[in-house]
Amino acid sequence: MVETTLKIKNKSGLHLRPAAEFVKKANEFQANITLERGGKVVNGKSIIHVQALGVRQGMTINLRAVGVDAEDAVAALSELVNNKFGEE
Amino acid sequence: MKVAKDQIVAMIKEMAISMAENKIFLTELDSAIGDGDHGINMDRGFRKVLERLPTVVDKDIGSIFKNVGMSLISAVGGAAGPLYGTYFMEFGKVAEGKEELSNGDFKMMLAAGLEGIKRRGKAVVGEKTMVDALEPAAEAFAVAAAEDKAPLACFQAAVAAAKKGKEATIPMLAKKGRAHYLGERSIGHQDPGATSSELVLRSMLKVLES
Amino acid sequence: MVGVVIVSHSLKAAEGIKEIAQQMGRDVPVAAVGGTADGQIGTDPLAIKEAIEGVMGSDGVLLLVDLGSAVLNTQLAVEMLEDEGQDQVVLSNAPILEGAVVAVVESAMGHNLEQVKKAAEEAIHMEKLL
Ligand SMILES: Nc1ncnc2c1ncn2[C@@H]1O[C@H](COP(=O)(O)OP(=O)(O)OP(=O)(O)O)[C@@H](O)[C@H]1O
Ligand SMILES: [Mg+2]
Numbered sequence: 001m002v003e004t005t006l007k008i009k010n011k012s013g014l015h016l017r018p019a020a021e022f023v024k025k026a027n028e029f030q031a032n033i034t035l036e037r038g039g040k041v042v043n044g045k046s047i048i049h050v051q052a053l054g055v056r057q058g059m060t061i062n063l064r065a066v067g068v069d070a071e072d073a074v075a076a077l078s079e080l081v082n083n084k085f086g087e088e
Numbered sequence: 089m090k091v092a093k094d095q096i097v098a099m100i101k102e103m104a105i106s107m108a109e110n111k112i113f114l115t116e117l118d119s120a121i122g123d124g125d126h127g128i129n130m131d132r133g134f135r136k137v138l139e140r141l142p143t144v145v146d147k148d149i150g151s152i153f154k155n156v157g158m159s160l161i162s163a164v165g166g167a168a169g170p171l172y173g174t175y176f177m178e179f180g181k182v183a184e185g186k187e188e189l190s191n192g193d194f195k196m197m198l199a200a201g202l203e204g205i206k207r208r209g210k211a212v213v214g215e216k217t218m219v220d221a222l223e224p225a226a227e228a229f230a231v232a233a234a235e236d237k238a239p240l241a242c243f244q245a246a247v248a249a250a251k252k253g254k255e256a257t258i259p260m261l262a263k264k265g266r267a268h269y270l271g272e273r274s275i276g277h278q279d280p281g282a283t284s285s286e287l288v289l290r291s292m293l294k295v296l297e298s
Numbered sequence: 299m300v301g302v303v304i305v306s307h308s309l310k311a312a313e314g315i316k317e318i319a320q321q322m323g324r325d326v327p328v329a330a331v332g333g334t335a336d337g338q339i340g341t342d343p344l345a346i347k348e349a350i351e352g353v354m355g356s357d358g359v360l361l362l363v364d365l366g367s368a369v370l371n372t373q374l375a376v377e378m379l380e381d382e383g384q385d386q387v388v389l390s391n392a393p394i395l396e397g398a399v400v401a402v403v404e405s406a407m408g409h410n411l412e413q414v415k416k417a418a419e420e421a422i423h424m425e426k427l428l
Contacts, residue, residue: 123339125338125339125340128338129340132334132336132338161343161344161374162335162342162343162344163334163335163336164334164340165333165334165335165338165339165340165341165342165367166340166341166366166367167366167367167370168367169340169341169343169367169370169371170343170367170370170371170373170374171370173374174374208370208373208374209370265366266365266366
């Protein structure tokens, strides 16, 4: 398992569009990807679940990946989050 | 006794007249429990029917009814479009290749049309829809036809049953269509679709009476 | 990619939903259809059929509808398609806007018709007041 903690810096948080970007990227990997916030764990490849986490600007989430390409998945997703999904 | 093609064409024209005359009435009924467009929809549909009628009058009765069905499907715009469209398409299947219609043909048409509407809309009697008028009408027609009555008498029985069925929709709670969204508020109003169904059958009767 | 057709009583509504959904994946084929042939509020099965044909590819098409006659006329439109086409379109019970958004995301990820349909239908559970 590869795990990291990420701080959400973009304005709208993991709202619909960023959530969509996230799951699209997550789906490029084979690894099982989950997100956790406040004890709630969701499937990181499902748009409904990711946006339902209610992640807003300033919050932190735990990103976990299990599988052959877990390392790459976490790296790519972290980059996406840290680059604020190309948003402000 | 058979009903000739020119009378069938006259029936269809009569339906169009009836829908134009009752446009406001049907729309008022639909305003109470729907979106207030049933009369507008039916009138628009039957205008299309009239516009296309000349292109098929020389064909068999089946083709004429199928054309009515297709015209309604393409022009009505509301739920009544696919429902009446299916109704007349089913008429057309029964009347395929025919130049005149017997009681037995009408009986089958009314039954097949009803089945088509039920298949498409999934409504049964008691849900405050056109089925509440068309089902008793088809049954009454079949009973009268079994007694060997003339088409005129069979249609009289069918229209009387449709009228009763339509009136019976007043106290019903709607379970299908837009009125369904209103829940209890749909009670106490006559269903617009059941009303137009009676008018359709009454238009057919009118031609036989004249 | 799975195509998406949005059927509303209002063409404006359908086009607006399309606009919102396509933000999620520009390359996904999405068609908006609505209103009667003469521009009134309603639905037109022939127009719906054309819309389906317009986005039909080898991966099939998901159909999203608003209410009442949109359902009946979409079913009718499907029956009017060529036989091969009929097997490749599915009508979904998804909420039209949320469903369209999710469907475009799913389609953009290359998911198949069944997966796209399932995800779109789950959109009914989408939380808005977080
Ligand atoms: N599922 C159904 N089965 C049978 N009849 C139905 C069904 N849904 C609606 N109807 C009939 O259609 C009538 C309303 O027709 P109308 O042309 O006004 O459609 P509408 O309800 O406005 O359509 P829309 O769904 O586009 O709003 C109702 O009064 C009812 O008799
Ligand atoms: Mg209406």
